[in-house]
Amino acid sequence: MKQLLPLLMMVYAISVNAQDLLIEDFENVSSVWETVSCYSDVRDNAFKQGLNLSGKVLYIVRAPGCDNWSGAIYTPSEPIRGYSYVHIYMYRTNGNKPNLKISENAPSGGSTDLEPVNSIVANEWQDVVFDISAFSQVDFLMIMADRTAITNDAEIYCDQILLSNDAAPRTAVLQPAEQDPAEPISGEVDSEGYRLMWSDEFDGTALDRNAWTTEIGTGDNGWGNWEQQYYTDDAITVEDGKLVITATKRDYQGSHYTSGRMISRDKMYFTYGKVVASIKFPDLANGLWPAFWMMGNDITSVGWPRCGETDIVEMGNATGISNGTQDRYFNGASHWGENWPQASTANAQNAPYAITDGNYHTFTCIWTPTQISMYLDRDIYPNVEPYHTLDISDHSGQLWTAGTYFNKPNFLLFNMAVGGQFTGLNANAITALNNGPRSMYVDYVRVYQRGDEGETLHKPNSQTALRDISADKDVDRIEWYDMQGRRIEPATKGLFIKKTIFTDGTMRADKVLFIH
Structure with a gap:
């Protein structure tokens, strides 16, 4: 391993470069969603209309006899930082009121339960937006069907869950994979049709x-x-x-x-x-x-x-x-x-x-x-x-x-x-x-x-390059090491060396302290 450069800076939290982060699309991205109290599953999209023509969605239901926190939860391997909004394409079969929870730690003067910031309606797909800017990090994503008193099943269908710093609801129509094929690199067709x-x-x-x-x-x-x-x-x-x-x-x-x-x-x-x-x-x-x-x-x-x-x-x-x-x-x-x-x-x-x-x-x-x-x-x-x-x-x-x-x-x-x-x-x-x-x-x-x-x-996103603004250079890769110089991946709580390797062959090393 090449000798690391001297200490350049100390930071106390790492934030993701503020580009949108897709958590789940229920087609190809594979996260673990667990049912909370009542019932949830990933199933075929029964409402292929409006903004969502995709094939698979997350279904969540709270029956009248279930706990009012019934829903589905996803827990990332490490807390996620650097985002202010959660976007969820959502379809509700009635006037139930969905909630979101991302942490057990409420911000000062606030609640851990979040309600949509945009107006929502039933029986159509729309991008439902939750403001998480008061929280320092996303510890989990818990989507709840309805926390109010109910007499009928509260059902919601969810798709393309996204973290973003843009509060504007999305209007793009989600397409099924089979209707949005990748473009071939070559127009030539071989003897088998490939x-x-x-x-x-x-x-x-x-x-x-x-x-x-x-x-x-x-x-x-x-x-x-x-x-x-x-x-x-x-x-x-x-x-x-x-x-x-x-x-x-x-x-x-x-x-x-x-x-x-x-x-x-x-x-x-x-x-x-x-x-x-x-x-x-x-x-x-x-x-x-x-x-x-x-x-x-x-x-x-x-x-x-x-x-x-x-x-x-x-x-x-x-x-x-x-x-x-x-x-x-x-x-x-x-x-x-x-x-x-x-x-x-x-x-x-x-x-x-x-x-x-x-x-x-x-x-x-x-x-x-x-x-x-x-x-x-x-x-x-x-x-x-x-x-x-x-x-x-x-x-x-x-x-x-x-x-x-x-x-x-x-x-x-x-x-x-x-x-x-x-x-x-x-x-x-x-x-x-x-x-x-x-x-x-x-x-x-x-x-x-x-x-x-x-x-x-x-396909890989080969069009998107990571750029280090402070160095004004394109980044080839980032590696993490413990304080004994051993390569680890990913970095977790504690003090680590962050090694940034640039596309021009130069590199930089920073000491980084993660505090969770």
Whole structure:
């Protein structure tokens, strides 16, 4: 790690740069909303009219026999600061009076219960605005159907919940995902009817932070697999038009190895289509475990394995090691279910040629509402049979049925683990890095779609750049460290080092004290 610059300033609270913050749209953004007292759920929009034509909404009801605080609540992992208003698209079936609560701490002379600041009416969608400017932070968002005495059910439907510093009610019409398709990057249609909709060609000089997040640390029990490495940000670079993930043997934060793992969660995610990555794997012997895979973008709300996991390619398995074929032994796999032990299916095989031969190989996953299929080097061998398939045609919603877990938005992941259960090796048996680091290279990753029913695509917001006003420079990324210089993410209560890396290669370090 580069030496941090001297202390420049001390601040006592961090506020988000005052751009709108979307909390939930109930289509692709996945937050955890819990019922308070009576009943709530996420359901189809029964009132597609006026300002809201979207597909899914939050439904909240308070029956006459329920507590007057009945509603739904969302609690962020950390308090949110820097906003003055909460906006909620809302539809009421009667004249009930919705309330909002964001904290147990009332401002001086005020109440914790908030009422709309704009006039609201029943039986139509409108943007309902709540003034939270008297509060220092948002500890939670609790939407209550009606706190007055009622004789009939008080029902409200909510959508696109937003934090903002603009008090003006929104007038934009919410559109369903299927009626607002992303524009293709290329107008060319391939022989299967697919068009290129999104790609990362890794042509820049740094990782696109609008599309990717690097994960840091060892996770829980070695990311659930007893992996031996510590994932670091600097293990992932972009060089000569390629993504590079490098594994190194070194003592770091209690681990003996470092490597990289990156995800597109909440930044780039999609439902159905064809995803292709061109990858060059290093010599894996013995102990490297590289992978290209997908998981449900709702993992933060439903957890694993309910999110569903699609492993497009993995190498370095213990069987390949024991058979001396790990240069060509690879697999695709699927994992799903309600809890551990998960349901899973995997197909491992020896390719007819070496994959770790110093050349790039393509790995393709074709995902439709009925099946997931995976192919090796389909660009060279268009008639090659899939090496892994999964039937996801059952959309009945039954628990443990594969179709229940694989018909929703997924994000992409690349990583290269060291050791772990998959390899069957403990730290002492790993030899792959004894003679120096080894790297996995990715030439590109591309997502294609055909415009079929059910397809969705959320592209990264590559148009929005973060700019440090005091330095008058564009920001590449922000990193947090504890006072011992260890990378942490995110910063929590206490004293931390905030390291700002600018796009011109310079950096700045500030000491920041969080007081909650």
